[in-house]
Amino acid sequence: GQRQARILWWALGTSIMAWASAAGVRPRGVQVQNSSAPVRGAVPAILAKQAKISEDATMIVFTTAEKDEIGIRTLVGEYHEGGANHGRKFYQKTQKIPGHEDVNVFLYFWDERDGPAFSGWWFGNQVGGSQVWSRNQQKTMVPPTQGWTIPWDGKVEDKLLVLGSAEKKQYDKKEALARMQGRKQEETASLTSALTTEWEGRVQRTTEKLASAEVDVEAALETSHEALAGDMGDAAVEEVHKQLAGVMRMLAETQRAVALESIAAQKAPPELKAEVMGLGDRVRKLQQRIKEEQQKLKNSKEAKAREAEDRARRAEEESREGEFAGEHTQQLEEMMPPALEKVDAAEDEVEKVGIAAAPLQIDVAEDLRPVMLQAIKETEQRVRAAQAAIGEARRYISGKLATVSKFVPSVKKQAVDEFSNLQNKLNDAQKKLTPYKAVRQDYEQRVQAKKNV
Secondary structure (H helix, E strand, O other): OHHHHHHHHHHHHHHHHHHHHHOOOOOOOOOOOOOOOOOOOOOOHHHHOOOOOOOOOEEEEEEOOOOOOOOHHHHOEEEEEEEEEOOEEEEEEOOOEOOEOOOOOEEEEEOHHHOHHHOEEEEEOOOOOOOEEEEEOOOOOOOOOOOOEOOOOOOEOOOEEEEEHHHHHHHHHHHHHHHHHHHHHHHHHHHHHHHHHHHHHHHHHHHHHHHHHHHHHHHHHHHHHHHHHOOOOHHHHHHHHHHHHHHHHHHHHHHHHHHHHHHHHHHOOHHHHHHHHHHHHHHHHHHHHHHHHHHHHHHHHHHHHHHHHHHHHHHHHHHHHHHHHHHHHHHHHHHHHHHHHHHHHHHHHHHHHHHHOHHHHOOOOHHHHHHHHHHHHHHHHHHHHHHHHHHHHHHHHHHHHHHHOOOOHHHHHHHHHHHHHHHHHHHHHHHHHHHHHHHHHHHHHHHHHHHHO
């Protein structure tokens, strides 16, 4: 009951103190501490997980807030162990509040003897005293790091932290490292920004140079297209060749400049590096277009030269044809009768082979064997004669074809057609003759087959 009564008095005192601070009036015996707050930063993971504070004789109370808040500055400072209360050590703030040196600040634990609602760690003007500023409901053996309510029945103030002196040093070291890393990041960002600005300018200048080269390329290609489409003389075509060669030299210089930028761009920001590489691709495409156009001009020149040669050859042939056409026609007329005669003779010999072999078509009776053998003999003689006639006709025609190959085109064509027809007749005669070359074997096979029956 006495503890509950004291808590009611503490609540009243806390409310009055909070009102006075908000109004700018300090209650008697209370002075806001002016110790500077640590650099603002994220609480390390070890704190976020409520790591257990080592049992240290000195506790450090500090805030990460950037500006003073009601009640917090009164609590900030260094606390030394002062004894024990309800099974826990209690601590007293060593620094005095300027102007209010009679006000003490204690950090102590109160158990559940007055009920769970009053149990936990407290900041007050004395251990179990009538004035309290903050409370933490945790039942830890040492003051908890976070979870302090300000005022004692208000909301949790996460920016108020309590650490042992060793943990505070570790915390400060991590905060210093975080600040150093932050400065490095700012420096890196500054360097990156400067590098980006520099490379944006370099890429812009190179792009403008390439754009100028593209204009020259398009102009040269247009001139070349006109030359290819029209009937320009050799002098004009030569000028186009020179223009394309000049553009090619200019592109080579541009390519060297872009290549140097590409090497230097290894240190450029990725997007600008990619842009420089893209400029190199554009230069190579322009060079390829000029090369293709130069090849087209070269091919066109060669084609015109061939056309001129063809025209000269045709003119020569026409002149020659007019001069020798009559003579060659007469020679052809003289060649044809002997050729026709030889082909006709070969065809007649083949017909005689068929007549000689006619008796062999009848039955192969034994009493007719002498007749059959005589027919075979005559057939073989006719086959040899027919083959000789065909061979003679072929040789004659081949010789004449070699002769007419030198005739003027019009007569030459006529001669080739005539002699080709005669060769076809000889081929037909040869097809008819070939089966008769094996007449004796055929007869013997028929006789044997009959015997077997």
